Amino acid sequence: MSSANESPPISVDSECDTSGDQIYGDDLSSFAQSLASTVITETYENEKAVSAILLIPIARLVFVYRRFGQCCFNFQMFLTETVSIAYIFPNDEKESNRLDIVHYMMVALCNEKLHLAPIEPSPQNILDIGAGTGIWCCEMGDAYPSAQILGVDLSAIRSTMHATPDNVRFEIDDIESEWTFIDSFDYIHCRYMYASIRDWPRLVERCFEHLTPGGWAEFQDFDVHWYSDDGSYDPESALGRWFNLFYEAARQHGRELAPGPRLEGLVRGAGFTDVVVKKLRVPVGRWPKDPKLKTVGTWNLLQVIEGMEGFSLALFSRVLGWSPDAIQTFVADVVKDLRNPKMHAQFDLYIVYGRKPETST
Helix, strand or coil, X not given: CCCCEECCCCCECHHHHCCCHHHHCHHHHHHHHXXXXXXXXXXXXXXXXHHHHHCCCHHHHHHHHHHHCCCCCCCCCCCCCCECCCCCCECCHHHHHHHHHHHHHHHHHCCCCCXXXXXXCCCCEEEEECCCCCHHHHHHHHHCCCCEEEEEECCCCCCCCCCCCCCEEEEECCCCCCCCCCCCEEEEEEECCCCCCCCXXXXXXXXXXXXXXXXXXXXXXXXXXXXXXXXXXXXXXXHHHHHHHHXXXXXXXXXXXXXXXXXXXXXXXXXXXEEEEEEEEEECCCCECCHHHHHHHHHHHHHHHHHHHHHHHHHHHHHCCCCHHHHHHHHHHHHHHHCCCCCCCEEEEEEEEEXXXXXXX
């Protein structure tokens, strides 16, 4: 039985149900752009007040505005040839934008904290597994100037949102290959790696092996089985069918889409102590009544819609044998379901962290 500290059910904002289907079309664009434009015009006048109202940092809304500007929310579909079959998502600017949104969304879910593990105030070596655009590494580099921070990923895409601090470096490598790091680490961070790892037990064991005694490892990942508390998510819809196909294609490709529920057992089994488990509900859309979760849900909906074709392209074409035209047509139907304001969909985020004992037993 899991010892997870679970977040409570999310209350629904009934106004989102009665505003019409267009609320997730043009109105979603207006919502996000209005947040960003408010920031642009008021940042220098009353930064603290605006931050308090929006419940998210000013810089993150500036990011939305600068990244996407006037045209980011039209959700036009296009195919890309920059998809790797090893990493089943795209490796292009659009994916870089989406990954930065996921970063901000997950930090918001963690109450604006870059990590939850109680690491020492002056760590020396930090490893980020699956660094993505590198934005987490860069923010950690600013937060912990004492640390040398290494981000590892299969690709070299980098965020333009944040300058790279002098104490941050990146390496292109497959984290499932043999680890050749010379140093041990005081803290290892592994986030949003679902559908990317073949051997989760070995990955967690390696993290344990490469920690200094007393060091911490933290894993943040999803169970992307969508659900709703009120039955508004329909598993027979185009969206539900898409998930069934996505799960099957990922299974054939040897990737796990729901590592979150397994993390506690893997961490304990590897030998970690002082293990803490948190299970958070992650809304998809503007429907939550809570202002912070409404913002999280809006970002989540944006990144899902922006990434839907990229999620589908490699697996549906190379594993399931679909044509690009068939993928595009199906994704259009899925996006229609995603824009339905009456669907109160959500999935779960698991955060598990533990400490390597000071001495071996």
